[in-house]
Amino acid sequence: MIILKQLSKQVSLGGQVLHILHPLDLTIPRGQFVAVMGPSGSGKSTLLGLLAGLDRPSGGQVWINGEELTAMNEDELARFRGRSVGFVFQSFQLIPTLTALENVQVPLEIQGQRHAAERARVLLGQVGLLGRAAHYPAQLSGGEQQRVAIARAFACQPAVLLADEPTGNLDSAAGQQVLELLVGMQREHGTTVVLVTHDAQIARAAERIVRLKDGHMVEDVPGPARAALAGRGNDLAGPAEAGLEPPRVLAKAGART
Ligand code: ADP
Numbered sequence: 705m706i707i708l709k710q711l712s713k714q715v716s717l718g719g720q721v722l723h724i725l726h727p728l729d730l731t732i733p734r735g736q737f738v739a740v741m742g743p744s745g746s747g748k749s750t751l752l753g754l755l756a757g758l759d760r761p762s763g764g765q766v767w768i769n770g771e772e773l774t775a776m777n778e779d780e781l782a783r784f785r786g787r788s789v790g791f792v793f794q795s796f797q798l799i800p801t802l803t804a805l806e807n808v809q810v811p812l813e814i815q816g817q818r819h820a821a822e823r824a825r826v827l828l829g830q831v832g833l834l835g836r837a838a839h840y841p842a843q844l845s846g847g848e849q850q851r852v853a854i855a856r857a858f859a860c861q862p863a864v865l866l867a868d869e870p871t872g873n874l875d876s877a878a879g880q881q882v883l884e885l886l887v888g889m890q891r892e893h894g895t896t897v898v899l900v901t902h903d904a905q906i907a908r909a910a911e912r913i914v915r916l917k918d919g920h921m922v923e924d925v926p927g928p929a930r931a932a933l934a935g936r937g938n939d940l941a942g943p944a945e946a947g948l949e950p951p952r953v954l955a956k957a958g959a960r961t
């Protein structure tokens with residue numbers, strides 16, 4: 705479970721205070737698939753960085769599975785991330801000098817897991833790339849690279865998977881494949897997923913959609929996948945058709961003068 709309490713981020717720029725994220729409260733139950741949407745510059749990546757403990761908030765707290773990230777020092781945070789958080793980035797971020805297999809192996813080696821190579825093979829198999837184990841990232845398509853990155857992200861069985869525009873550099877077919885893989889892995893491992901996207905098509909896979917605008921959370925509604933999970937018809941059913949609570953408009957964003 706992820707709990708954000710009054711989480712905020714501001715920076716000083718040339719004597720002016722820039723509010724990147726206004727105080728935000730959010731609770732994400734274990735195993736939920738949440739899409740964070742919003743226009744460019746609305747604070748999505750900032751929120752993800754704070755969730756991962758890669759960035760420090762200006763105020764508020766981040767709790768993940770009963771541990772307060774905002775109370776940890778850098779060493780504790782690094783250990784926490786290695787143990788509990790997986791990342792998938794828009795730009796894949798594979799290590800170019802390592803093969804697909806070795807890339808998946810890295811986090812397992814860092815965790816000191818025995819049989820890391822065998823486990824990495826199993827993971828590559830799960831993303832359908834066992835045949836590419838010896839290939840380097842440059843020899844793989846974008847979609848294949850992202851599938852390797854997903855295998856790497858799930859390698860240490862993280863409680864939380866954070867994905868920032870994971871399909872942003874892919875064509876729609878490859879993007880769809882990567883998304884299906886993410887959902888499959890999430891269901892299989894019971895992972896909590898927070899996925900940032902501005903693609904409504906991608907957000908359809910989410911059980912919940914949180915929308916940011918100008919650093920405010922302006923919407924928090926059940927997503928199409930939750931409607932589908934509720935067993936009422938197909939995934940075109942909106943929250944109303946599925947008998948869920950109506951969309952909640954939380955705040956009017958940034959009516960600044
Ligand atoms: P998104 O991911 O939704 O596109 P970001 O979280 O990357 O948005 O950024 C939100 C806003 O905060 C943007 O206007 C960005 O330029 C600004 N911003 C982010 N980090 C910093 C920083 N360290 N210093 C100054 N401005 C920042």
Ligand code: MG
Binds near residue numbers: 748749750
């Ligand atoms: Mg971003």
